[in-house]
Amino acid sequence: MAVVGVSRSDPNSPGTVIAANMLKIGRDDLFCVNPKGGNVDIADFEVKLYNNLSSLPAVPELVIVTVPAEASLAVVKEAAGLGCKNLLLIPGGFTESGRSDLEDQIAEIAADAGIRVMGPNCLGILYADEEPAKGLNTFFIPETKFKLDLEREKNIALFSQSGALGLVELTNLKDSVCPKVAVSYGNQLDVDPGDLVEYFQDESGIKAIGIYIEGFKPGAGRRFFEITRRSRIPIVIYKAGRTAAGQMATQSHTASMAGEYAVARAAMKQAGLVVADTMADHLGCLKIFAMLHGKKVGGRQTAVVTNAGYEKANAADNLKELELAELSGKTSSMLAEALPSFVTVEPLLDLTPMVDDEIFARSVELMLDAPEVDAVCVSIVPHAGMIHTTDDEVDSYEGNLGARLAKIAAASDKPMVVSLTATGGGDNIFGRMIEVMDSGGLPTYLSAEQAMSYLNEFVRYHYIRQQNLIDEWMK
């Protein structure tokens, strides 16, 4: 493996950061290239700089090109001459900036030489193999701003035309979901999302695939839908270029002809993809499909448990295709026994702020265990004094509600989601509780509306697959 464009002096240059990433994950097959040669220290390793690809002791399997667009053409030619078969082009400055000539020339060389090319205009690949030494990480972002905990279960693949969107989604998912592979594929000179799905769909561990698309190359759309239609795991997609202004913006970002959105949407639905209508929904859906993989969807009968009356109304207003469960006499009497008398037992259960962690959790457990209930949505207003919700309370009290709910969700094979209605800001005092639930495997959102919507998407997807209700899916 070679990185072309490792700096002799700037530790923050993309090439140098990529080399550092690779050394840190134990790639001992790395060659660094700089025309001036010499030696540099990178991430506490002393690294020799080769003057060019031709002077490497072996032909690299992958060449990562980080030099500017103009200079990359010569590197591609050299790589082709040596018989390299895989190129990753990081720099921008190609078709998206009016230099389609450069991209065309590279495409021709690559086609003639049988080279696969990823990029240009991208962050490249983050790939975590079971053997760390075989992984890849070309995301050249300072560690203080982006760092993944790769020790945890790696359960998604994320393919994003935009590197920044990938970073943002992975940051916002950091407590709950971790990529086995994340690819920022940029201008798709050659490798496109269809190739990526085809290559990675059977990769072990991946429970859901998220894709961000700005546009397809001519002819690539049909192939993409053919490939994704056969996927056995859920694919959640967001497509930009929904308006005329948006289409122009994708053109100057990743040189994408976005086309007519309505047509693309219909084709995506027909391929059985989960189509997110907003970027927020893309994140929210990817999270629930990855986290609740393996849960069983028996039907649409849903119970809601909350400690605030307005969230009861909000959840009810956002049922969508879910239905309120009809509680059996047995469930009702078990709930009545567990709950104080001022709580009215019903499938939209408003516990009021006057119950403690234990009673709150117990009522959720009873709902989830009830045979007539297929799914549960919990909405927590964390201000109630009787439950332990602040960072301090969560850290000091093991029996806190968040920990209890995560345990209950893990023990059940039914889908369950949570809303904790508080956002960020400079001193969010409820962040730890969200982290406890998310990292415990319980998808947590910032509003009942979100939680209900994504639960609906999850139930709908599996229900429709099971029942083969294709017409309904096309809605």
Added chain:
Amino acid sequence: MAVVGVSRSDPNSPGTVIAANMLKIGRDDLFCVNPKGGNVDIADFEVKLYNNLSSLPAVPELVIVTVPAEASLAVVKEAAGLGCKNLLLIPGGFTESGRSDLEDQIAEIAADAGIRVMGPNCLGILYADEEPAKGLNTFFIPETKFKLDLEREKNIALFSQSGALGLVELTNLKDSVCPKVAVSYGNQLDVDPGDLVEYFQDESGIKAIGIYIEGFKPGAGRRFFEITRRSRIPIVIYKAGRTAAGQMATQSHTASMAGEYAVARAAMKQAGLVVADTMADHLGCLKIFAMLHGKKVGGRQTAVVTNAGYEKANAADNLKELELAELSGKTSSMLAEALPSFVTVEPLLDLTPMVDDEIFARSVELMLDAPEVDAVCVSIVPHAGMIHTTDDEVDSYEGNLGARLAKIAAASDKPMVVSLTATGGGDNIFGRMIEVMDSGGLPTYLSAEQAMSYLNEFVRYHYIRQQNLIDEWMK
């Protein structure tokens, strides 16, 4: 002022917490009532407990009732007999729990005696007078979970049928907006949101009113629209009970007959209200109308500045009724001079991750100052290495982007909004930056979609008022 139901032993009882709140804000006209009498320590004050209202040394202007529903009837009778004119009923357990008989009896007594009643089933009133000693605070929430910085500008009124929704909104707005008055009005036995708007609309300092409504009492809807129609400040409303299930939920929460949502929505639009379609939008709109009060809306010509191509596409896809500004030759050349050559100058300005705080801020300033630009939306992907965005960086570098943008926004009379695409979780490292911008007067949201949507609502409201485009408003 009297609080009935102050506990002799439980410092967390609603009555005791309310008494503590009042003592802390310097109310020295507070009487506490408990049938058993005696003395208790509350918030480091020694407080005498009177056996009943009749034994108080004076007739209180306001009686706050915190005893259970059943017991409150006797208190109301006693208050009426003494000639008290204002009652605040905190407890639930009335019509929403099937005890409309209790509510009816109280209503009759109040009507006969000319008493105004707020509640029941509510958190009551938070009112910050210029003289702290004249304020009110009946929100009985532990200080560790809810605390407002009342030193800052108090710029909104929030009237919510639900106490919990009020708490959640005030928590999520804490860095940017502060209530002059917040009322949780519950079952509206007497006082309803129409009364509240009528009473507070001319209160000094209030720049926007937010209202959450579950339903109107018979006949109260028409009066509400008559009153709000005359309001000179923006009123942002969210109404629950949008579906059959939601209507049933409001009935059992605050005894509200929600009625047909489509009719209510049309009436709200006709009254000139800003109608939020989701609870998230209610918060987002209230924030922008309060914070940008005083900014001038010259037209719909908008510029977008971002450091990520996908956010350029996202902003463009969410223009709605805003239009992309056409940059003059002068603006274009000033931008070209300020920016590196790899940035393409256009109204959808993608700075790429390769610009620093100073250049980023300067380009925003040039856009905002351009005569052909009416409004600016900035979208920041905080992972870029060249800008100072993490909590550590913001704290250690005065010239950080957030501080610069807040200063630029404050110096301009045009509306400007920001998106910072990162949410919460347990260790959100970008929270301080959001806080710096929000508390600096620059409305900051978690996605370009949100930022564009709320900017659109703000521009639309003022533009339509100025141009008198009533038909367009009804959309």
